[in-house]
Amino acid sequence: MSHTRRNTSLGFASGLAMLAALPAAAQDFITVASTTSTENSGLFEHILPMFQDETGIEVRVVAQGTGQALETGRRGDADVVFVHARELEQAFVADGYGVQRFDVMYNDFVLVGPGDDPAGIAGAPSAAEAIGAIAGAEAPFASRGDDSGTHVAEQNLWATAGVEPSGGWYRETGSGMGPTLNTASQMNAYALTDRGTWLSFQNRGELKILFEGDEVLFNPYGVILVNPERHPHVTAEAGQIFIDWITSATGQDAIASYTLGGEQLFFPSAN
Amino acid sequence: MDGPFGIALGLITSADAALMQIIGLSLRVTLTAVLIACVLGLPLGAGLALARFPGRAAVIVMFNALMGLPPVVAGLLVYLLLSRSGPFGDLGLLFTPTAMVIAQTLLILPIVISLTRSVVEDLWVEYREQLRSLGAGRLRAVPTLLWDGRVSLLTGVLAGFGRASAEVGAVLIVGGNIAGHTRTMTTAITLETARGSLGLAVALGIILMALTLTLNALAWGAGQWARGRLG
Amino acid sequence: MGAGTSGMRGDTISTEGTPMRALRDTGSAILPLRLDSAGFAIDGKPLLSTLTLSIAPGRRLIVMGANGAGKSLFLRLCHGLIEPTSGRRFWADGTTRPDAQAMVFQRPVLLRRSVAANLDYPLKLRGMSRGARRDAVATTLQRFGLEPLADRPARLLSGGEQQRLALARAWAMRPEVLFLDEPCSALDPSATRIIEEMIESFAAEGITIVMTTHDLGQARRLAQDVAFLHRGRLIEHGPAAPFFAGPQAPEARAFLAGDLIW
Numbered sequence: 001m002s003h004t005r006r007n008t009s010l011g012f013a014s015g016l017a018m019l020a021a022l023p024a025a026a027q028d029f030i031t032v033a034s035t036t037s038t039e040n041s042g043l044f045e046h047i048l049p050m051f052q053d054e055t056g057i058e059v060r061v062v063a064q065g066t067g068q069a070l071e072t073g074r075r076g077d078a079d080v081v082f083v084h085a086r087e088l089e090q091a092f093v094a095d096g097y098g099v100q101r102f103d104v105m106y107n108d109f110v111l112v113g114p115g116d117d118p119a120g121i122a123g124a125p126s127a128a129e130a131i132g133a134i135a136g137a138e139a140p141f142a143s144r145g146d147d148s149g150t151h152v153a154e155q156n157l158w159a160t161a162g163v164e165p166s167g168g169w170y171r172e173t174g175s176g177m178g179p180t181l182n183t184a185s186q187m188n189a190y191a192l193t194d195r196g197t198w199l200s201f202q203n204r205g206e207l208k209i210l211f212e213g214d215e216v217l218f219n220p221y222g223v224i225l226v227n228p229e230r231h232p233h234v235t236a237e238a239g240q241i242f243i244d245w246i247t248s249a250t251g252q253d254a255i256a257s258y259t260l261g262g263e264q265l266f267f268p269s270a271n
Numbered sequence: 272m273d274g275p276f277g278i279a280l281g282l283i284t285s286a287d288a289a290l291m292q293i294i295g296l297s298l299r300v301t302l303t304a305v306l307i308a309c310v311l312g313l314p315l316g317a318g319l320a321l322a323r324f325p326g327r328a329a330v331i332v333m334f335n336a337l338m339g340l341p342p343v344v345a346g347l348l349v350y351l352l353l354s355r356s357g358p359f360g361d362l363g364l365l366f367t368p369t370a371m372v373i374a375q376t377l378l379i380l381p382i383v384i385s386l387t388r389s390v391v392e393d394l395w396v397e398y399r400e401q402l403r404s405l406g407a408g409r410l411r412a413v414p415t416l417l418w419d420g421r422v423s424l425l426t427g428v429l430a431g432f433g434r435a436s437a438e439v440g441a442v443l444i445v446g447g448n449i450a451g452h453t454r455t456m457t458t459a460i461t462l463e464t465a466r467g468s469l470g471l472a473v474a475l476g477i478i479l480m481a482l483t484l485t486l487n488a489l490a491w492g493a494g495q496w497a498r499g500r501l502g
Numbered sequence: 503m504g505a506g507t508s509g510m511r512g513d514t515i516s517t518e519g520t521p522m523r524a525l526r527d528t529g530s531a532i533l534p535l536r537l538d539s540a541g542f543a544i545d546g547k548p549l550l551s552t553l554t555l556s557i558a559p560g561r562r563l564i565v566m567g568a569n570g571a572g573k574s575l576f577l578r579l580c581h582g583l584i585e586p587t588s589g590r591r592f593w594a595d596g597t598t599r600p601d602a603q604a605m606v607f608q609r610p611v612l613l614r615r616s617v618a619a620n621l622d623y624p625l626k627l628r629g630m631s632r633g634a635r636r637d638a639v640a641t642t643l644q645r646f647g648l649e650p651l652a653d654r655p656a657r658l659l660s661g662g663e664q665q666r667l668a669l670a671r672a673w674a675m676r677p678e679v680l681f682l683d684e685p686c687s688a689l690d691p692s693a694t695r696i697i698e699e700m701i702e703s704f705a706a707e708g709i710t711i712v713m714t715t716h717d718l719g720q721a722r723r724l725a726q727d728v729a730f731l732h733r734g735r736l737i738e739h740g741p742a743a744p745f746f747a748g749p750q751a752p753e754a755r756a757f758l759a760g761d762l763i764w
Contacts, residue, residue, distance in 0.1 A: 036465060039462075040462075040465055045450070060366065060449045060452055061449060063447075063448065074356075075354045075355055075356040075357075076354075076355035076356055077354050077355050077356075077366070176465050177465070178467055179464070179465055181467060182467065197466075200467070201466065201467035202468050202470075204467070231355060233361075233363070397611065400578075400583055400605075400611075402611075404581065404604065405604075405624040405627060405671075406601065406627045406628060407627055411627065415613065415623075418614075419615075500655060
């Protein structure tokens with residue numbers, strides 16, 4: 001019995017010790033709720049080390065869908081929210097969860113699809129007409145279907161085209177950009193994707209960019225400090241330093257300097 | 272482009288720093304959760320095997336069912352508890368490895384309890400009269416039975432480890448997959464898959480399986496040695 | 503089992519051939535054990551009924567009967583593993599279940615530990631200090647020639663060795679009465695003989711023996727008193743010699759003659 005009891009207390013003690021040792025935190029850090037597509041693009045791996053070198057502040061990015069990221073901000077589980085869904089962001093601030101929204105950058109969406117372009121969208125005069133053509137041809141289309149910024153943009157396009165997409169050709173994956181592209185590649189389907197995810201996406205199959213450039217496809221990013229009056233524990237000072245930096249010339253240059261395959265992904269837009 | 276095995280080998284031989292960090296965190300989180308689940312679950316399972324009380328059958332069925340608790344549900348539950356807007360928000364544990372340990376402990380605990388109960392219940396049938404004759408009542412018999420059944424109980428512990436090291440739903444929600452902080456093997460695989468870097472994702476999967484296989488082989492060897500030495 | 507053994511009690515001497523009763527100042531503290539019309543029933547079905555007898559200290563009582571007569575249940579009732587559902591059981595010290603008793607089962611139940619650790623276990627249960635336990639285990643190992651096996655895993659011993667260990671473990675608990683439930687049925691004759699010799703030496707130290715067996719030869723060898731059970735009732739109880747010469751009950755007579763009785 002004695003060695004069993006000894007083993008038990010040893011186990012308990014070391015379990016507690018390991019628990020205590022685990023959150024080996026940097027002295028200064030902020031939690032930023034952002035989106036999976038932004039993380040997947042690799043932007044953070046490029047600019048955040050620059051920020052940490054300059055300020056000593058570690059940035060921990062929790063990448064979720066846009067809806068979930070804003071919810072994380074509402075709950076006070078993050079210090080800063082950095083997403084690309086302008087209307088939702090404005091509501092976030094209006095409802096008192098955020099202090100103020102600042103423009104940071106934009107990237108754009110592109111329509112990708114099978115190389116032989118069965119719906120013939122390549123020469124379309126506008127994005128709405130392009131997506132309308134897909135519906136008309138009932139060509140397979142993979143949608144994120146998850147209320148993300150990308151999904152919202154897609155829905156706006158359908159609305160402009162006057163189409164309510166439904167039927168076997170329209171597949172809602174309910175998942176992130178990467179998995180949706182995997183599905184599209186698998187099904188040889190069309191999809192709306194942000195350029196960043198596309199450029200770093202390696203499982204393209206026969207998919208290519210077929211339509212781009214329409215201004216409605218521009219995807220603006222905003223950064224918001226979570227309201228410390230709502231959530232007093234928020235690391236407001238360090239969070240504000242991050243916002244100041246990313247909207248400053250240094251931060252904006254850092255964003256512009258990020259390329260993938262030689263192409264710039266994000267375009268600074270802070271005033 | 273390298274095949275997945277080539278990528279895996281390259282990562283390991285170069286002792287890629289990010290990979291080492293991820294492997295280290297995965298092991299620390301899961302092994303800590305296994306430890307806590309054992310400390311709590313072994314005595315609870317043994318007690319459940321020996322005790323008799325109204326509703327005992329219902330409790331047993333409940334723990335059996337909880338073995339199938341979806342990891343994402345466990346993660347959601349812990350997330351709601353640890354979120355700043357939740358009851359334990361002031362602890363500031365969300366998006367930390369500690370939260371991941373808590374969520375995984377929740378997943379492993381029913382497995383340890385149920386399998387311990389089963390092993391100890393069988394042992395009790397065999398040992399009961401003799402232990403009582405020697406002067407050990409039910410309570411006193413718990414540590415005796417746990418120690419005597421240690422080789423069989425190891426199987427339950429391994430099952431718990433396997434479940435925790437394989438899951439992604441819980442650690443993703445409560446950990447946040449933060450690079451360098453809460454990114455584990457499984458959440459890293461999820462990320463690389465989402466990025467379309469399937470080769471790397473498969474490579475990580477191979478490494479994860481190799482780790483699990485090694486641990487299981489060691490445990491098997493230990494069990495065989497123990498059996499030979501102790502009967 | 504040598505002659506002239508100085509028992510643990512410090513006041514017991516036995517010489518081969520002439521077993522002597524141990525002389526103690528106060529006699530046994532817990533015996534005689536008395537059953538007063540004791541019975542045991544499950545779901546209303548009586549498995550033992552109207553058992554009235556007294557088990558005196560220092561004697562070797564063999565309990566006999568056909569399979570299913572209730573011998574094993576009887577032992578468990580006496581030892582305290584089951585409680586009577588009717589009637590009463592009295593120990594001389596007034597307790598429900600005294601510590602100074604031990605039981606050996608047909609199949610030895612040993613822990614997955616070494617031989618020495620198995621001897622240590624019940625002593626630890628009784629709160630003996632570590633030093634005292636170490637001495638007691640060493641004495642026990644020596645007494646029964648188990649020293650070469652001390653660190654062997656108990657479960658890897660042969661059947662006969664395991665039963666020897668079970669008896670040694672019981673002895674180390676310093677019982678005043680030892681219950682044995684068909685201890686030799688699973689053993690070959692040479693192992694049986696070793697166990698019988700152990701039992702005889704226990705009895706020579708003054709330990710009361712209550713044992714069941716279906717082996718008539720063994721009963722004749724070991725019994726000083728005999729209790730005969732049939733269908734859960736005590737049919738006959740008394741000294742061995744007259745019983746074997748000619749029992750009074752017809753079931754007992756038939757049993758001794760080798761008939762099947764039910």
